[in-house]
Amino acid sequence: MNAITITPQGHLVLQKDMLDHLGVSGGNTIIIEKLPDGRIELRAAPEAADISQAFGLLKHHGAQPLTIEQIDAAARNGWTSAR
Numbered sequence: 755m756n757a758i759t760i761t762p763q764g765h766l767v768l769q770k771d772m773l774d775h776l777g778v779s780g781g782n783t784i785i786i787e788k789l790p791d792g793r794i795e796l797r798a799a800p801e802a803a804d805i806s807q808a809f810g811l812l813k814h815h816g817a818q819p820l821t822i823e824q825i826d827a828a829a830r831n832g833w834t835s836a837r
Contacts, residue, residue: 776798783799
């Protein structure tokens with residue numbers, strides 16, 4: 755068990771090993787949930803989705819990209835040749 759000191763301003767400072775355990779660092783958000791008997795639970799807030807994370811998601815590394823003609827043929831065939 756680790757003890758945490760409360761600063762005169764009412765701030766809590768978590769040690770690095772606690773932050774590492776939560777998977778957070780400076781600037782990240784932590785969710786605090788009140789539990790019965792005066793307990794609280796801390797957990798890392800999920801990161802906001804960023805559309806740029808989806809770029810390249812469907813890319814097959816080492817494979818040649820499909821041509822427009824191949825994409826059109828696959829669409830016409832209802833993707834049956836891909837199954």
